[in-house]
Amino acid sequence: MTENNVLVQVLCLRKYFPLGGGLFGGKTGLVKAVDGISFEIRRGETLGLVGESGCGKSTTGRAILQLHKPTSGQVFFEDTDLTRLSAEELRRLRPKMQMIFQDPYASLNPRHSVGKIVGEPLVIHKVMRKGSQELEDRVAELLELVGMDPSYVRRFPHEFSGGQRQRIGIARALSLNPSFIVCDEPISALDVSIQAQVVNLMQDLQQQLGLTYLLIAHDLSMVKHVSHRIAVMYLGKIMELADRNALFDNPLHPYTQSLNSAVPLPVPRLERQRRRFILKGDPPSPAFPPSGCVFHTRCPLAIEKCVAVEPEPSDPYPGHTVVCHLADQSGRSKIPELGGRAEK
Numbered sequence: 001m002t003e004n005n006v007l008v009q010v011l012c013l014r015k016y017f018p019l020g021g022g023l024f025g026g027k028t029g030l031v032k033a034v035d036g037i038s039f040e041i042r043r044g045e046t047l048g049l050v051g052e053s054g055c056g057k058s059t060t061g062r063a064i065l066q067l068h069k070p071t072s073g074q075v076f077f078e079d080t081d082l083t084r085l086s087a088e089e090l091r092r093l094r095p096k097m098q099m100i101f102q103d104p105y106a107s108l109n110p111r112h113s114v115g116k117i118v119g120e121p122l123v124i125h126k127v128m129r130k131g132s133q134e135l136e137d138r139v140a141e142l143l144e145l146v147g148m149d150p151s152y153v154r155r156f157p158h159e160f161s162g163g164q165r166q167r168i169g170i171a172r173a174l175s176l177n178p179s180f181i182v183c184d185e186p187i188s189a190l191d192v193s194i195q196a197q198v199v200n201l202m203q204d205l206q207q208q209l210g211l212t213y214l215l216i217a218h219d220l221s222m223v224k225h226v227s228h229r230i231a232v233m234y235l236g237k238i239m240e241l242a243d244r245n246a247l248f249d250n251p252l253h254p255y256t257q258s259l260n261s262a263v264p265l266p267v268p269r270l271e272r273q274r275r276r277f278i279l280k281g282d283p284p285s286p287a288f289p290p291s292g293c294v295f296h297t298r299c300p301l302a303i304e305k306c307v308a309v310e311p312e313p314s315d316p317y318p319g320h321t322v323v324c325h326l327a328d329q330s331g332r333s334k335i336p337e338l339g340g341r342a343e344k
Contacts, residue, residue: 007180007212008041008064013073015056015063019287031287033059035236036073038313041180046206046213048227048244050220050259052283056236057216058102061182064214065097066090077180095125095176102185104165108157114168115139115153121175142171146201163194170201174209182214187222195219199226220263224248229319232256235294236286242320252322254299255279293325301326 015034034056041047049057062068064075066082075082077097082090101107108117119139122128128135140150146167157165166186173181183202187195199222205211217223223230224244231241232255240253251257254277261277279298284290290297296306303325311325 005042006040007043007078008214009074009076010040010060010064011038011074011076012036013038013060013063013075014071015059015068016071029287031285032236032289033286034063034070035286035289037233037236037238039231039238039241041212041214042228043179043212044206044210045228046215046226048215048217048223048230049233050217050223050230051233053218054283054286055233056286057233058184060233061099061184061214061216065099065182067099091125095121095127096178097180097182098173098176098178099182099184100166100169100173100186103189104162104169105157105189107169108165110157113154113156114143117157117168118142118153118171118175121172125176127176138175142175143168145174145205146171161194162190163198166190166198167201170198170205174205177209179210180212180214182216184216185218186215188218195222202226220259224263232259235283235289237294237323238321239295239324240320240322242317242322246317246320250317252316252320252327253295253324254301254326255295293323 013034014032014036016030016032019029019031037060039047049060051057059068063070064082066075066085070083073083077093080093082093085093112120115136119128119135122135122138123130128138136153139153143150143152148164148167148171152160157168160168166189170186186202187198190198202213203226206213215223215227227244229242230244230247232239232247232253234255240247240251240256247256248260251260258277258279261274265274281298284294284297290307291310292308293299293302293306293311296302299306305325309325311323313321313323314327315321316327
């Protein structure tokens, strides 16, 4: 059951995929893409979800929307547990929860016109009748809302740039007046010159329409600019979750510190003086995660306890959660040698 100011609540969410015998030397088992994560998203906020490729970010977003059926756990949207709904019940609730996909080149049907792409959700959910003037007016309104000319309704996706295609995808996501949108790396496939325009558009729409976002991304500087809170994910687990300023100014987990040190500083003098924390090796396979803390194989500060015992979440600061044996419960970081407070 969610609190009044919480729109989405995720409780011990897991999503495992079966591992075929033809991979990994004939071994069978489960790929633990998402492994027991919990968090909440408040109304009107943007929660950033960051981490390396393959850590389970996109699977998390899809499992929340029930595009991937969770292996276990609960997902509450308002006061409704989505994991317990039938297909028909979920379909009726679907207009309130939408998704903006990563690749604007692949997420739009090349055989459909812009008008059909944007208006199709309204027809499928029987909000408006196909071919009606009401539907045409709504599509024109949505295109104007995302900064596109309504006269584009008869054009096809191949006639637009990447940024324009993503605006079409955003218009489609907004067609049913959702309150929650999962943004799966919405700017990663766009040119740098266009990324800021799309990000600013999303922020304007959030303020104008009261939207709540789960923003999945790699670009930490963009996530800091857009998000209210940020969750750091590694190998299917959330390592740290905090307010955006707290996460960048005082990262408590070694993995967060590593990600933070990779963000370039705009001041050359500070950039030259900064000590980088570069991880060695590659992330382990989610099919065969390490024992104890999943990060211990790459952590230079790992102790014997990290190998044997999985750490529990703790809150050294109010609203600042970290999953690490080295985080002091008194609110002081025990890992200052990796950087502690980030340089500004």
